[in-house]
Amino acid sequence: MKTVYKKPECIGNKKPNSYCPGCMHSIVVRLVAEVLEELNVVNSSVMFAGVGCDGNGAFGYLDIDTVISPHGRALAVASAYKRCNPENVVFTYQGDGDLIAIGCAETMHAANRGENVTVIFVNNAQYGMTGGQMAPTTLAGMKTTTTPYGRDPKADGAPMHVCEILDTLDNPTFLARGTCTDPKNIIQTKKYIKQAFQNQLEGKGFSLGEIVSACPSNWGLSPLKSIDFINEKMLPEYPLGIVRDR
Amino acid sequence: MEKVFMKGCEAVAEAAMRAGCRYYAGYPITPQNQVPEYISRKMPKLGGVFMQGESEVASINMIYGAAVGGTRSMITSSSCGLSLMSETIGWLISAELPVVIANFQRGGPGIGDIGPTQQDYFQATKAHSNGGGRMLVMSPGSLQEAIDAVFEAFEKANKYRTPVYIQLDGISGGMMESVMMPDAISDEEVAALKQKAKEEWAVGKMEGRERREIVGGADSGLPLQTLNQKLEAKYLEMEKNEVKYENYLMEDAEYVITAYGIGSRFARAAVNILREEGYKVGMIRPINIYPFPFEAYDAIDYSKVKGILSTEMSIPAQFIHDVQIAVKGRAPVYNYSTSGGVILDAVEIANHAREMMK
Amino acid sequence: MGKVVITADMCKSCRYCLTACKKDVIALASKSNRFGYKPVEVVNPDACIGCGMCAIMCPEAAIEVYKD
Numbered sequence: 001m002k003t004v005y006k007k008p009e010c011i012g013n014k015k016p017n018s019y020c021p022g023c024m025h026s027i028v029v030r031l032v033a034e035v036l037e038e039l040n041v042v043n044s045s046v047m048f049a050g051v052g053c054d055g056n057g058a059f060g061y062l063d064i065d066t067v068i069s070p071h072g073r074a075l076a077v078a079s080a081y082k083r084c085n086p087e088n089v090v091f092t093y094q095g096d097g098d099l100i101a102i103g104c105a106e107t108m109h110a111a112n113r114g115e116n117v118t119v120i121f122v123n124n125a126q127y128g129m130t131g132g133q134m135a136p137t138t139l140a141g142m143k144t145t146t147t148p149y150g151r152d153p154k155a156d157g158a159p160m161h162v163c164e165i166l167d168t169l170d171n172p173t174f175l176a177r178g179t180c181t182d183p184k185n186i187i188q189t190k191k192y193i194k195q196a197f198q199n200q201l202e203g204k205g206f207s208l209g210e211i212v213s214a215c216p217s218n219w220g221l222s223p224l225k226s227i228d229f230i231n232e233k234m235l236p237e238y239p240l241g242i243v244r245d246r
Numbered sequence: 247m248e249k250v251f252m253k254g255c256e257a258v259a260e261a262a263m264r265a266g267c268r269y270y271a272g273y274p275i276t277p278q279n280q281v282p283e284y285i286s287r288k289m290p291k292l293g294g295v296f297m298q299g300e301s302e303v304a305s306i307n308m309i310y311g312a313a314v315g316g317t318r319s320m321i322t323s324s325s326c327g328l329s330l331m332s333e334t335i336g337w338l339i340s341a342e343l344p345v346v347i348a349n350f351q352r353g354g355p356g357i358g359d360i361g362p363t364q365q366d367y368f369q370a371t372k373a374h375s376n377g378g379g380r381m382l383v384m385s386p387g388s389l390q391e392a393i394d395a396v397f398e399a400f401e402k403a404n405k406y407r408t409p410v411y412i413q414l415d416g417i418s419g420g421m422m423e424s425v426m427m428p429d430a431i432s433d434e435e436v437a438a439l440k441q442k443a444k445e446e447w448a449v450g451k452m453e454g455r456e457r458r459e460i461v462g463g464a465d466s467g468l469p470l471q472t473l474n475q476k477l478e479a480k481y482l483e484m485e486k487n488e489v490k491y492e493n494y495l496m497e498d499a500e501y502v503i504t505a506y507g508i509g510s511r512f513a514r515a516a517v518n519i520l521r522e523e524g525y526k527v528g529m530i531r532p533i534n535i536y537p538f539p540f541e542a543y544d545a546i547d548y549s550k551v552k553g554i555l556s557t558e559m560s561i562p563a564q565f566i567h568d569v570q571i572a573v574k575g576r577a578p579v580y581n582y583s584t585s586g587g588v589i590l591d592a593v594e595i596a597n598h599a600r601e602m603m604k
Numbered sequence: 605m606g607k608v609v610i611t612a613d614m615c616k617s618c619r620y621c622l623t624a625c626k627k628d629v630i631a632l633a634s635k636s637n638r639f640g641y642k643p644v645e646v647v648n649p650d651a652c653i654g655c656g657m658c659a660i661m662c663p664e665a666a667i668e669v670y671k672d
Contacts, residue, residue, distance in 0.1 A: 003608060004669035005659035012614075012665065014457070019663070021641065022618035026663030043452040048311070060459065065449035067314050068461040070334050073307035076299065080311030083295045084269055088315075088450055106307070109300040183657040185622050191543075216618075223618040 008033035010042045010063045017051065017061040017222050022223025024213035024224030028122055028178040029058050031190045032093070036064070045089040049080040052147030055216075063108035074215050075110035078117050082231055091118040096137040098126045100162050104136075107162075111206050118196045119208040123161060124215040125234065132218030136160040139224035139237055144218075163210050163243040173199050175243040178213075179235065181202025181227045192242070192244060204246070249428050251589040254418040255280035255322075256506040257389050257425055258348060259288075261396040264322045264430035266439060267346070268294035269312035269319040273327060276360045277416040278350035291431070302572050303589040306331035306338075306347075313343040314460045315450055316443025317378040318400060318436065324416075325366055326357055328374070335409060336375030336559055340473070343448075344403035346396065348412040350419040354428025362585015365511055367564035370413045372537040380481045382406065382488055383536040385413040385507040389423040389430025391533070395426060402488065404439070406480055407447070413535060415508045415559070417589065449451035491539035495521065499528030501603055502546065502554045502577075504569055504596065506532045507559045515592035520599055527599060537567075543572035553602045554579045555597050606654020607670040608646050614666035615643035621658035621667060627651040630658060 011017070011033045017060055019026045023043070036042045045064050049055035051071035059066055069077040074092040082090040092099075099107050099121050125134040126144050133146040137159055141150040151157075163175040174196055178189030189211055196207035212234050238240035259281045262270070270289060272282040282298065289296040295312070299305030302323055312319040316474070323331065328349050338345055351366050353359040358478070372382045382402055386392040392414060399410040444450050449458050464470035492510075495517060505513035510531040520527040530542045546554075554577050556566040563583040570579050582598040584590055615637060621630060621644055629652040640642040643666075646652075654660060654671030 001670035001672055002607065004654050004656035004671050007665040008669050016614070017664065020639045021616035022620065023663065027533050027661075030665050044450075044535040059461075059465075065288070065452055065457055066459050067311075067449055068459075068463075069310070070307060070337050071309075073304065074493050076304040076307035077311035077314070080269065080271060080295070080308035081296065083297065084312045085315045085450055105300050106304050107298065109304065124620065139371050186660050223620060224623065227620075228622070 002042045004031055009184050010037060011061055013063045014060055016056055019057045020217040020228060022197070022214060022216040023053070023181045024124070024211065025053055025057050026136055027186060028120060028211050028213065029062055031186070031193050032120060034190065035194045038194065041089045041197070041200065041201070044087065045091065046081065048074045048081070048090065050074045050092065050094040050103070052098050054093050054095040054098060054122055061236040065089045071099050073106050074098065075103065075117070075119065078112065079110050079115040082115060082117050086092070086116070089197065091120060091197070093120045094122070095128065096121070096123045096135045100160050102182065108169070111166045111172045111208070112169045114173070114205040115201055116205050118200050119206070120193065121208055121210045122200055122213050123162070123210055124213040126215060127220055128215050129219055134213070135217045139233055146234055159237055161238065163208065166208065167243050171206060172208065172244060173205040173246050174183060175214065176245070177210040177238060177240050177243065178209065179212040179230055179240060181230050185240070247429055248427050249253045249424060251422060251424045252389070253280060253422045254392065254414070254420060255350070257393055257427070258322070258396055258414070259284040260480060261393040262346065263288060263292060263294070264428060265397045265400045266318045266431045266436045267320045267400070268292065268310070268436060269309035269317045270294070270321065271297045271299050271304045272321055272323060273299050273305045274279065275324045275327045277352060277362065277372060277419045280320050280419070285504045302327040302330035303334070306334040309345050310334055310338060310343065313338070314448060316440045316448030318439060320346040320348070322350065324350045325352045325354050328366065328369065328603050330463055332375045336377050336379050337411045338463045339375065339379035339381055339477070340377070341460050343409065344407055345409045346399045346403055346412065348414055351413070351415040357425045359587060360416065360509070362559070362589065363585060364415060364507055364559040364565070365585065366413070366537070367558070370411055371538070374411070375444045379477065380536060382484055383411045383413055383534060385509055385533065385535045387510045387531065387533070389418065389421070392418060393425055393427060406484060408480065413507060417508050419577060421507050445521040460492055468584060488534055489537050489539045489541060490533040491542045492530065492533060493542065494522050496528035496530065500526040500528050500529055500550055501550055501599065502528055502551055503599060504530045504536055504554060506551070506565060507514040507555045509590050512590040512592045512595055516595035519592060519596045525599070525603060538568045538572065539574045543569070547575070548576040551577050553577055555582060555595070555599050555602050556580065557582045557590060557598070559584050559590055605672045606652035608658060609668045609670070610644055611635055611641065611645065611666045612637045612643040612645070614664045615641055616664055617641040617643060618663060619644070620661040620663065624657035624661040627653060651655070
């Protein structure tokens, strides 16, 4: 029989993933693993994970060299590593709090320098690991543990659109937003992730794939209801597609 | 080896590159801007990387990134800049990464001012980050010592797999002295150092080995208590091997002036003034301030020594706390200190010493 | 003709795969796996066309799909 789908060899060997049921981090890490294997760069890749569900869940699950970076600083760490070790494939794996709240400066400046690294950015509209607090990407009106009456854009800020913000800079090469709500979107998201890595191999510079993701545990929704929430609420705020491709 | 007349910041920068530093990141802050300026001119010619970070926070994390790949790396800053780096310094200690950090101290607390001080003693030796981690802290008293400290710092960083801290100051950064600059290590040696790190612990090509994890804290295989016990064993090893101090005219001393770093230069001049007047005064100068040279103070003949004057450029005085711990009440310890860019003065130190000796 | 192989102990019962399967090949089992999740199991193997969509949806990479 022909193999249609088989687990990538570079995940789940040493440690099961520690993500909650229905967490889309698991899908994203799996897609990254598939892409690394397809590009034949598993042995030369180094993941710079952030602090939060991004780092804690992916750490050890993805069986490649891994560096945990101080909260928010993954792109500063990865920039320096890539400059000193251009032969390695370097990517950061970051959540919304890590990438655009505490790590806003590092993200903007690594993008502005056009560092030749790949960024995998998982946007689930809140802080997962710490228990569901408001993130810069939290939707207007969305309840979190620190916006119990719903996020008030006038007081708490409005949702930040990372791809569009980075699109104001000269140097990023590729900015795209996907999601994992159905097979079609997952296949599309994987294409974005693959291109973000392909660009690095071709020396094209800063490439970021944003993945609009579900956090069923902190959203207080079942995994299936979380998919509905993404389709109905998240995607109107965070439209899918390529924002920049140079 | 060549004799050159150089400014402190540039001498430290040159020494670092000669010692094999191939990555530097930093953020502008007075009084150490000549370090990044000098390195930015020269590093590209050596095939190394210079990066100006968007902040001290980003810069120290860039150092973390270069270090995890086994590249010899250095960062310099001043006082408040070091405060901003504090979190990642803890990560560097915890992840056991060999880097060199130099602080050209200015005033504090807060933004203080840009005048030279020794106001960061506690920060350097006791609490540079959360969690109680420690690193070797060198405090050179001259530019020659600073240059030698840079070479030694890279060696010790490698030996102990730890960040090493060089505690300098605004005077050392700005003054010029003639120094013997050691020869540069060869490109082959630089490459071999990186290769060795790659073989032993750095991340990169995974072929033929297990996945490596670098985490500034407990990782899945090592509980935090075990990690901290391992780090403590390293601190104890440093306390055994890295005590470094100078005794100056201590043989017949009846009074002692104790000072470190730039402050010791004025203390030495004060000792010379007092000796000419016939006072039997000596000086103890810690060269490494962590580990602190307790043995130097234990070696004092307390049947002869009647008083100890501790002097430093910090108000409130900080170094004096370690001196008091070291003296253990065996002689009275007096303080004379300045702050806010008011530089210690040999005549003033001598005056305070005469008060002590009354 | 396709074949779905599920590693029951890797399943966290999110049911994403059920939304992807248009042929009702798989369904939730009645017994829990060793982690306490009710895993999906193959209930209608003959209907499988080997499209692989269930595996593409699976966060845990618990599903493997083969095809003649």
